[in-house]
Amino acid sequence: MSTKDFVEKDYYKVLGVPKDATDAEIKKAYRKLAREFHPDANKGDDKAEERFKEISEANDILGDSKKRKEYDEARALFGNGGFRAGPGGAGGNFNFDLGDLFGGAQGGGQGGGAGGFGGGLGDVFGGLFNRGGTGTRVQPRRGQDIESEVTLSFTEAVDGATVPLRMSSQAPCKACSGTGDKNGTPRVCPTCLGTGQVSRGTGGGFSLTDPCVDCKGRGLIAQDPCDVCKGSGRAKSSRTMQVRIPAGVSDGQRIRLRGKGGPGERGGPAGDLYVVVHVDAHPVFGRRGDNLTVTVPVDFTEAALGGEVKVPTLGGPPVTLKLPAGTPNGRTMRARGKGAVRKDGTRGDLLVTVEVTVPTGLSDAARDALEAYRKATAGQDPRAELFQAAKGA
């Protein structure tokens, strides 16, 4: 007899009796079916023989009040077919990690959900779960979501980076394998019958559920509380994880890394990790979405006469921009494909803003040249338009 049988086989159905059938009703049903499918009466009929075996097996369990009780509790606990202890142990939505709970051979949630049961049936149902009464069902629990922060350099944020992240989260206590019990044999919480939740009627036919106060929602209560975790079954665990931050994150962005949060309990999935990213400013470059920005000083003659201007890029060789003659101060030009990496692998642009600088500390020759320029442009009033406009309004 295996747990799998207990969970998957519906002996009541086999005998065609209701779940609350009396012993006499079960006996009567069994006798009738046994006569009908007895091999002596069905010579050479394999199907009948198979059926007879099923009937006998069902009677072995349901006809014995102790076995019947264990069977009922096992089915109540693991759900009617909701739990499938297949080779992967991960079928259905309920994957009970016995290795964890009982501190036995560590099967783990992924590999050996079924292995954890092997042979230990009597202990499991005779010891732990019998105390909980019927209607017991231990729920898997999703791990906590964890929030963390990371500070990246400007370049790391643009290119993406793998950074170490030290996190603390709740994990099963190592000393008691998460049972909360010194001997690894907690009992099912009598208040919530292992569900971790209690219903509270509202009188209108509705009921609300609250986390069970007695077991703090765990469904289990330590008989002899673990000294390390004081019976909670949980411990703080610190771990350092390498986290990949995608290219193109910006300052203040919160990114979600699915399944990188706290570990789940009793086969529940892990929580998520949220990382708030801080990005250090760069002394030269700025960000505007996928584009990078840079301000480049040009002198008056470059702006007036035009010319080629070398512009630095982030992490690459400089690019040369052609400055048209008569470029005004503050004009922005675009160096295509020299910006931040986008999700699809292409790059944004580098937006280059020119800043016309005023020369100081002129040499005699430069001063003479500028005086000559002033003479040459004496007839032009740079504020003529300003005054015109001021009058007009």
Ligand SMILES: [Zn+2]
């Ligand atoms: Zn409880």
Ligand SMILES: [Zn+2]
């Ligand atoms: Zn403990």
